[in-house]
Amino acid sequence: MLVFSSLYEDKTEWGDRVGWIYGSVTEDVVTGYRMHNRGWRSIYCLTKRDAFRGSAPINLTDRLHQVLRWATGSVEIFFSRNNAFLASKRLNWLQRLAYLNVGIYPFTSLFLIVYCFLPALSLFSGQFIVKNVNATFLIYLLLMTLCLIGLAVLEVRWSEVLLEDWWRNEQFWLISGTSSHLAAVIQGLLKVIAGIEISFTLTAKAVEDADDVYAELYLVKWTSLMIPPIVIGMVNVLAMVVAFSRTIYSVAPQWGKFVGGAFFSFWVLAHLYPFFKGLMGRRRKTPTIVFVWSGLIAITLSLLWVAINPSSGPADSVAGGSNFEFP
Structure with a gap:
């Protein structure tokens, strides 16, 4: 017995000229692009009741991999004939943008x-x-800050979301940008330039409490996508400790300089807070390999920076003081 069928592509202008585009991770974007590129118009329809509902990943690892798939599809679009740079004149400038x-x-x-x-x-x-x-730099910085604040206010007012929800979105934008988006770019470049296909696989872990409907929320599964955000966090924490130690043991400590530099590192760490919270899971346990690899990379990057640009000037000596040498 036939319960449901869809024949909108058969013997119709839509099916002959456009149709649904398959073979892409982001087939909805490609379909919409080709439709608009041929001069078709679309209308956004918002119903009182939800027209469609679906499931979404709720734990950190699955969410990162979902974003990775979307970002990979976008990179594929950029390196394909569906790039908006190659669009026809029928695509208006807002659609092209x-x-x-x-x-x-x-x-x-x-x-x-x-x-x-x-x-x-x-x-x-x-x-x-x-x-x-x-003064010129401070004016530019102030103007950029005011523009970002104004943009944030417009986003909150237009989307009618709470400020807390907007902040959570900003945090995940940085988390996904330093993990999933970066992996998608590397994956896409390797595929286009060298013809190498790689995948950032994860190791599944069974849900321990089947009776808890939110058990999957606290599920921690190892994936290489976790390494970049952890390295960023560890490097910034290490830098704050080093700078604090250097300042407190200095003959003429410059606390204003330390606070000014530490503020930006703290701002980065504030964006990464949900990532580390999700990484710990319910029992605050994280695979040891995560910290091992991240710690090694963080230390290597720190030592590489010291080797390339060793401290000089005020960092090595202070006026009226002595140079201390350690074996």
């Missing part, structure tokens, strides 16, 4: 990684991120 954003956003992870490590490098070197802090 939207589809460009879909294909480009995973690549912002490269700049985000640099942003997350800059505060730590500043604390390690004893120098501020900007060499000369003048």
